[in-house]
Amino acid sequence: MIVNPLGGYSFLPGSSYLSFASVAQPDYAIERAVFRTPRPLDSGFEEIKQHLISMGRPVQALCAMEFRQYSPEQWPRESFIDFNKHHVERLAKADMLVDGKVPIARTNVVLNSGQPKSEGGLHAFSYTVPRTRPAARLDFVLAAIPEVRFSPGIEEVIAEGETSPDALHRRISYILETATARLAQLGLSWDDATGIQLYSEADLKPIFKDVLLGALKLGGWRGVQWHHALPPIGPSIIELDARSVRADIVLD
Numbered sequence: 001m002i003v004n005p006l007g008g009y010s011f012l013p014g015s016s017y018l019s020f021a022s023v024a025q026p027d028y029a030i031e032r033a034v035f036r037t038p039r040p041l042d043s044g045f046e047e048i049k050q051h052l053i054s055m056g057r058p059v060q061a062l063c064a065m066e067f068r069q070y071s072p073e074q075w076p077r078e079s080f081i082d083f084n085k086h087h088v089e090r091l092a093k094a095d096m097l098v099d100g101k102v103p104i105a106r107t108n109v110v111l112n113s114g115q116p117k118s119e120g121g122l123h124a125f126s127y128t129v130p131r132t133r134p135a136a137r138l139d140f141v142l143a144a145i146p147e148v149r150f151s152p153g154i155e156e157v158i159a160e161g162e163t164s165p166d167a168l169h170r171r172i173s174y175i176l177e178t179a180t181a182r183l184a185q186l187g188l189s190w191d192d193a194t195g196i197q198l199y200s201e202a203d204l205k206p207i208f209k210d211v212l213l214g215a216l217k218l219g220g221w222r223g224v225q226w227h228h229a230l231p232p233i234g235p236s237i238i239e240l241d242a243r244s245v246r247a248d249i250v251l252d
Contacts, residue, residue: 029246044122
């Protein structure tokens with residue numbers, strides 16, 4: 001974990017464009033704000049800054065972002081690379097990198113909503129605020145995890161091209177194992193989660209109860225929000241993220 005000294009949280013370094021997780025420092029809590037209507041990325045980022053100013057928080061308090069791209073199909077890899085480049089440039093310009101690393105956890109999915117393909121929108125964001133009372137556990141945001149095993153120079157999609165119940169079982173099991181291990185790195189568990197989001201167009205109902213809810217324990221009993229959406233690039237078809245926040249608010 002790396003401390004974000006101005007943000008009130010620590011983060012687990014991930015890729016060049018996101019962190020794997022953000023965890024509030026003991027004196028801070030995390031709030032999540034959802035735009036009732038997704039915002040274009042540039043103007044949405046300005047709205048984030050204004051919201052944080054209104055809360056008396058620095059822009060570095062931003063610890064997670066959730067993007068929605070509208071497209072009838074997943075993006076070409078080149079487009080996703082360009083998108084990530086602009087995202088990091090935006091953060092660097094706002095002095096939000098920590099030792100050159102992106103501290104912000106992120107979820108990025110594609111929705112086939114019938115709308116024309118667009119750059120995408122900012123759906124939600126999370127940020128730290130001073131904690132007003134002691135808490136038994138720390139707030140966190142876990143970046144979305146796909147069914148992709150990463151190793152140096154290799155990306156292996158679990159059960160690539162397969163959608164049988166057994167293949168979907170293997171896909172979601174890998175995601176759950178990865179997420180569980182990541183939470184354990186943070187000293188947390190699924191029981192700490194106040195919100196879990198699943199993204200897929202696949203029929204996961206046959207494995208939803210026994211495989212998914214069985215692994216999530218108390219976190220699953222609080223419910224899982226299932227979005228009919230896809231990871232930004234194929235052939236991955238499932239993602240899952242999680243969070244524990246003090247409050248969820250809606251911004252008009």
